[in-house]
Amino acid sequence: MKQNSKEKLKEVFASIKMDAERRFRExxxxxxxxxxxxxxxxxxxxxxxxxxxxxxxxxxEKGISARIIPVGCLGHCYAEPLVIIDRPGFPPIxxxxxxxxKAKLLVKAFLExxxxxxxxxxxxxxxxxxIPWIMDFARFNQxxxxxxxxxxxxxxxxxxxxxxxxxxxxxxxALTLEQEEIIHEIQDSGLRGRGxxxxxxxxxxxxxxxxxEKDKIVICNADEGDPGxxxxxxxxxxxxxxxxxGITISAYAVxxxxxxxxVRAEYPLAVKTTKKAIEQAKEIGLLGKGxxxxxxxxxxxxxxxxxxxxxxxxxxxxxxxQGKRGMPQPRPPYPSQRGLWGKPTAVNNVKTMAxxxxxxxxxxxxxxxxxxxxxxxxxxFSVVGNVLHAGLVEIPMGVTLRTLIFEICGGIPNQKSFxxxxxxxxxxxxxxxxxxxxxIDFDSLTQAGAMMGSGGMVxxxxxxxxxxxxxxxxxxxxxxxxxxxxxCRIGTKHLLDVLERITRGKxxxxxxxxxxxxxxxxxxxxLCGLGKTAPNPVITTIKxxxxxxxxxxxxxxxxxxxxxxxxxxxIDLDKCARGCDACVGSCPTExxxxxxxxxxxxxxxxxxxxxxxMASCPPEYDAVRKVSPPELAPRIERPQETxxxx
Amino acid sequence: MKKKTPMDNxxxxxxxAMLHDIxxxxxxxxxxxxxxIPILQMIQEKHHYLSPRALQMVAKxxxxxxxxxxxxxxxxxxxxxxxxxxxxxxxxxxTACHVKGGDIILENFERKLEIKVGExxxxxxxxxxxxxxxxxxxxxxxxxxxxxxxGHMAPSxxxxxxxxxxxxxxxxxxxxQQSEAKQ
Ligand SMILES: Cc1cc2nc3c(=O)[nH]c(=O)nc-3n(C[C@H](O)[C@H](O)[C@H](O)COP(=O)(O)O)c2cc1C
Ligand code: SF4
Ligand code: SF4
Ligand code: FES
Ligand code: FES
Numbered sequence: 001m002k003q004n005s006k007e008k009l010k011e012v013f014a015s016i017k018m019d020a021e022r023r024f025r026e027x028x029x030x031x032x033x034x035x036x037x038x039x040x041x042x043x044x045x046x047x048x049x050x051x052x053x054x055x056x057x058x059x060x061e062k063g064i065s066a067r068i069i070p071v072g073c074l075g076h077c078y079a080e081p082l083v084i085i086d087r088p089g090f091p092p093i094x095x096x097x098x099x100x101x102k103a104k105l106l107v108k109a110f111l112e113x114x115x116x117x118x119x120x121x122x123x124x125x126x127x128x129x130x131i132p133w134i135m136d137f138a139r140f141n142q143x144x145x146x147x148x149x150x151x152x153x154x155x156x157x158x159x160x161x162x163x164x165x166x167x168x169x170x171x172x173x174a175l176t177l178e179q180e181e182i183i184h185e186i187q188d189s190g191l192r193g194r195g196x197x198x199x200x201x202x203x204x205x206x207x208x209x210x211x212x213e214k215d216k217i218v219i220c221n222a223d224e225g226d227p228g229x230x231x232x233x234x235x236x237x238x239x240x241x242x243x244x245x246g247i248t249i250s251a252y253a254v255x256x257x258x259x260x261x262x263v264r265a266e267y268p269l270a271v272k273t274t275k276k277a278i279e280q281a282k283e284i285g286l287l288g289k290g291x292x293x294x295x296x297x298x299x300x301x302x303x304x305x306x307x308x309x310x311x312x313x314x315x316x317x318x319x320x321x322q323g324k325r326g327m328p329q330p331r332p333p334y335p336s337q338r339g340l341w342g343k344p345t346a347v348n349n350v351k352t353m354a355x356x357x358x359x360x361x362x363x364x365x366x367x368x369x370x371x372x373x374x375x376x377x378x379x380x381f382s383v384v385g386n387v388l389h390a391g392l393v394e395i396p397m398g399v400t401l402r403t404l405i406f407e408i409c410g411g412i413p414n415q416k417s418f419x420x421x422x423x424x425x426x427x428x429x430x431x432x433x434x435x436x437x438x439x440i441d442f443d444s445l446t447q448a449g450a451m452m453g454s455g456g457m458v459x460x461x462x463x464x465x466x467x468x469x470x471x472x473x474x475x476x477x478x479x480x481x482x483x484x485x486x487x488c489r490i491g492t493k494h495l496l497d498v499l500e501r502i503t504r505g506k507x508x509x510x511x512x513x514x515x516x517x518x519x520x521x522x523x524x525x526x527l528c529g530l531g532k533t534a535p536n537p538v539i540t541t542i543k544x545x546x547x548x549x550x551x552x553x554x555x556x557x558x559x560x561x562x563x564x565x566x567x568x569x570x571i572d573l574d575k576c577a578r579g580c581d582a583c584v585g586s587c588p589t590e591x592x593x594x595x596x597x598x599x600x601x602x603x604x605x606x607x608x609x610x611x612x613x614m615a616s617c618p619p620e621y622d623a624v625r626k627v628s629p630p631e632l633a634p635r636i637e638r639p640q641e642t643x644x645x646x
Numbered sequence: 647m648k649k650k651t652p653m654d655n656x657x658x659x660x661x662x663a664m665l666h667d668i669x670x671x672x673x674x675x676x677x678x679x680x681x682x683i684p685i686l687q688m689i690q691e692k693h694h695y696l697s698p699r700a701l702q703m704v705a706k707x708x709x710x711x712x713x714x715x716x717x718x719x720x721x722x723x724x725x726x727x728x729x730x731x732x733x734x735x736x737x738x739x740x741t742a743c744h745v746k747g748g749d750i751i752l753e754n755f756e757r758k759l760e761i762k763v764g765e766x767x768x769x770x771x772x773x774x775x776x777x778x779x780x781x782x783x784x785x786x787x788x789x790x791x792x793x794x795x796x797g798h799m800a801p802s803x804x805x806x807x808x809x810x811x812x813x814x815x816x817x818x819x820x821x822x823q824q825s826e827a828k829q
Contacts, residue, residue, distance in 0.1 A: 023659055042782035045795035052665075077784035090711030227778035228741025233779065265687055265724055266777070310702050322680035325721040384742040384783035391784055446820065458741045476778075481719075588754050588801045610750045610801045 008566035020163035033066035036084040040073035046080035054100035058107040074152030077391035091124040132614040151238040158279040162241040170357035188364035190376040195349030198442035207336035216256040223261040225309035226425030229456030232350040236270040241276035246353030265304035309480035323481020328528035371397030375441035386461040402436040416461035424453025427533030429540030465562035466545040471499040473537040487525030507553035568630035575623035582612035603634035731773035741777030
């Protein structure tokens, strides 16, 4: 680019930035009190809307001037609804589990009487003498926020907030560079795709850029079909502009004029924030024709995916945009050679795209300084299941599973012990306690038998049955197989049938060997990653938890007491308190009856083993027992006269 | 021939109105195969399901065979082919919800409403579907009813939720009767 047009570009952006900063100052200035409320999916699910209404009501009642800023996900989903109050004289303070009642209390105590209410706060967002700084806690200080740096701290529907915080400056920088220079920078950073396989991003970009065809396309993959992961949608809900900026830079680097964000229609909020972000960027000249006064044009469209796991696979995704059934196609040709409408297409994951702006801003060397030699940068996981501080976590690659689960996420709740962690969703595997010192990076996880995959991480305690977990994932992949490959279609069904019979106590001698053989066949005979990785949950659970399979098959016993056919509940008559009927009302099937001596018994013929009675029995009696195999439950007959009809 | 009841009549009028609306939706789309999925999404968004007649109309508009359109529509989980209930219950069976007993929640809805997942009650009040991870695993197990996410579900909460709707329906009915009586 010529020197004078570089100058002009910077000038154009400088005026946008000035405008953004002015708005930001005004926002902070006209009311010096700001209330940030987390309103991404999980915030809304926890009642953030009512909390917002409670604040608004209290302000108007008391004539307080304060501004409410809806923000995205901070990653601390376990503590939602989260609220940050920023007012003069105090550091910004983060409050957890805020209810409408607490909101009113905070207005009265903190905003009116300057009492920050220590018992409800999580910490201060800045270092200070008064209130513990959040960075003193492991859940915060062991994270490294690159992609999620501004998640939960700005209004995703206000482009100016992103710009005021330094957003789109990487795009400006990119536009002053040659395409080759950008690709080089990405190469130096060592960035590997975050969509699962960890393919080097610069290689893909170079291929598309070098392709002879003139029209090129960039696709951002936000399909996120793993049934236990929600990072990509949350990033789009929380800071869509960082993704859009990454897409724009990528399009410039490969020479594309058209980009598509492929996001699930079932993620309405992510669709909405992304749409809005694209519109706003267009309005101020950061997208569309002649971006920032240069001759670079880019249109970004949204394609709403219709919910098929296999459509996350790049060739299937392209098929579905073309109006077809989302079936994977043999590669080569790779999408980078012949992709959407036959044009060279670069497909990258949301997190890959969002990593681009920080890399360009801070340099490849800075990025390489995070993470490990072969997996630079950060990893984002949704850590859920039996873990104390569930939510989204962004850590430098190389942190061990133990640190992530026990230090950062607080370990296992309810004094239970750790059993396994499932990583990578339906394509990944279950790792046992002995693997906890595995560092989290692309290669180590694959070596351990799991895989980075989508970034879903489900922690399981002693109550989880590994055979059932394998069955769960096979049930999923079996339904999601597109049906093109016989081994994937019929093989996964066969695997599922065997797993189901084992969990029902009908397992046969030799079933474990059968599962192993089938797994190998499916891996070998499948075209796409879905089939190739579908057996992973089975293979890893057999490898690490073989004794559980054996207990199911030989003793018809579920050691974790999770498989319902193999367990039973009963009431310990020595512990049951005469006259207490706390459990009776909790039973959805009216299976609890009163025995002759006014204690309670469970009718095994109608009990559906939901566990409600166990939860409702007062701890001082603790009379409900769960056993496996079910024959261990003493038989207590329902007395004839107490049977009630109607 | 069987005589038509007023009930049949309203259903027919509704059908006609829907097809009429679908025709006008179709007119806003260029006749390209790549518009197939967006068209199906738009129809479902407005009418909540894809009827056989609707699929035929789409096929005609895009000059495809009905079976091709049907093949694409059935491939994707998003599309449904029967009218949902007035209240749509979606039980999350994502991994986190499964580990925390999502299937037990689903069974409770099924038992309570006496329908299976994927079905609608005969009075068209409720339908039950399963979904995978709705993005609030920290609240697992989760069930969505209409647009409200209910976290930390328990079998005992199921009854209360449905009862709430029943009570509301009774009230509406009473109010309607009262206002009719006034007229
Ligand atoms: C069954 C299957 C599902 C996939 N799902 C996703 C997905 O949800 N999101 C994603 O980014 N990549 C997914 N991928 C990987 C994509 O095919 C592709 O490799 C990726 O989008 C490339 O982006 P990256 O280089 O940034 O990782 C999936 C692959 C397979 C085989
Ligand atoms: S491996 Fe399975 S999902 Fe992949 S193309 Fe073959 S049948 Fe379809
Ligand atoms: S486990 Fe559930 S169904 Fe069985 S007796 Fe207890 S509450 Fe009733
Ligand atoms: S979505 Fe709210 S903190 Fe995660
Ligand atoms: S698994 Fe149910 S919300 Fe994520």
